[in-house]
Amino acid sequence: MGGLLAAVNASHSRSSNASAPPPICQGKAAKRGKAMTQQAIARRSFLAGGALAALATGRAAAEDAGFRFEVSHSPADWHDLLSPTEYEVLREGRTEWPRSSALWDETRAGVYHCKGCALAVFDSRRKVPVDKGWAFFSAARENTLLTAADEVPAQYGGMGAETGPLIEVHCRRCGSHLGHILLVEDDILHCINGVALTFKPGVA
Numbered sequence: 001m002g003g004l005l006a007a008v009n010a011s012h013s014r015s016s017n018a019s020a021p022p023p024i025c026q027g028k029a030a031k032r033g034k035a036m037t038q039q040a041i042a043r044r045s046f047l048a049g050g051a052l053a054a055l056a057t058g059r060a061a062a063e064d065a066g067f068r069f070e071v072s073h074s075p076a077d078w079h080d081l082l083s084p085t086e087y088e089v090l091r092e093g094r095t096e097w098p099r100s101s102a103l104w105d106e107t108r109a110g111v112y113h114c115k116g117c118a119l120a121v122f123d124s125r126r127k128v129p130v131d132k133g134w135a136f137f138s139a140a141r142e143n144t145l146l147t148a149a150d151e152v153p154a155q156y157g158g159m160g161a162e163t164g165p166l167i168e169v170h171c172r173r174c175g176s177h178l179g180h181i182l183l184v185e186d187d188i189l190h191c192i193n194g195v196a197l198t199f200k201p202g203v204a
Contacts, residue, residue, distance in 0.1 A: 069172075069173060069174050069175045070117075070173045070174070071116070071117040071173050071174035072174070072175075075091070078090075078091050078116075081116075082115070082116070085195055086115060086195055086196070089177060089193050089195050089196050090115060090116050090176035090177055090178075090195075090196050091116075091176065091177070092177075093150065093168070093177040094177075095179075095193060096134075096193045096194065096195050097133075098132060098133020098134060099133040100133075100194070100195070101134075101135070101193065101194025101195050101197075102194065103135050103194035103197055103199055104132075104133050104134050104135050104194050105129075106124075106127075106135070106199055107124075107127075107129075108124065108199075108201050109124045109125075109201065109202065109203060110124050110199055110200050110201040110202050110203075111123055111124070111199075111200050111202065112124070112127075112135070112137075112192075112197045112198070112199050112200075113197065113198045113199075113200065114171040114173065114174065114176055114178065114196065114197070114198075115176070115195070115196055115197055115198050116171060116174040116175075116176035116196075117171060117173045117174035117176070118198070119144060119171055119172075119173040119174070120141055120144070121140055121141055121144045121145065121171065121178065121197075122135075122137045122140055122141065122190070122192070122197070123141060126138045126139050126140075128187075128189055130184055130185065130189070132184070132191075134179070134191050134192060134193065134194065135179075135191075135192045135193075135194050135197065136184065136189045136190065136191055136192070137189065137190040137192060138187075138189060138190075139190070140169070140190060143172065144171070144172055144173075145169045145170065145171065145172055145178070146169070146170055146171075146172045146175075147167050147168060147169055147170075147181070148167075148168045148170065149165040149166070149167070149168065150165060150166045150167070150168035150180060151165065151166070166180045166181070166182065167180060167181040168180055169181060169190060169192075176196060177193075177196065178190075178192050178193060178196045178197070179191045179192035179193050179196065
């Protein structure tokens, strides 16, 4: 399993209510070559092996197929552990509205942890300043994320719809939804919901 997760993270190395927000990317659609790169990443992720194939239709299907996460709770326990908004994002796979979390423009050195299980998933040195309202990272920590296919959230303003399903990323320890891998301003980045993270200042 460790080798499989390492292969998935290697493919990533380049990689609640308000009125409808603007698209996540402004101006013309991304260049075709970049769009093809995003599709290639998705294709590699889904061919990586049986464990990821079981996750391709979402967390519920994975659990039904017998996939067990290291941290697992009943829906009732998750409701007790998380706020309503946190539950919607982490456990139901929803997307927060832009700028609704203070972490989107956090600039201090430190480590970002999954709010569902406290796994350290992103370092501040990988955080990319993008004025779109979410936390963006160029890469995750090794062996921290799994991927699946996902529909384009309304909050993204249609960005990504032209390339088909988006690449969802979720925590490999508890299965909580964190965000997506997107083509943003000519770069492939992790677009992460701030509400899904806990930030601990310090050396990253």
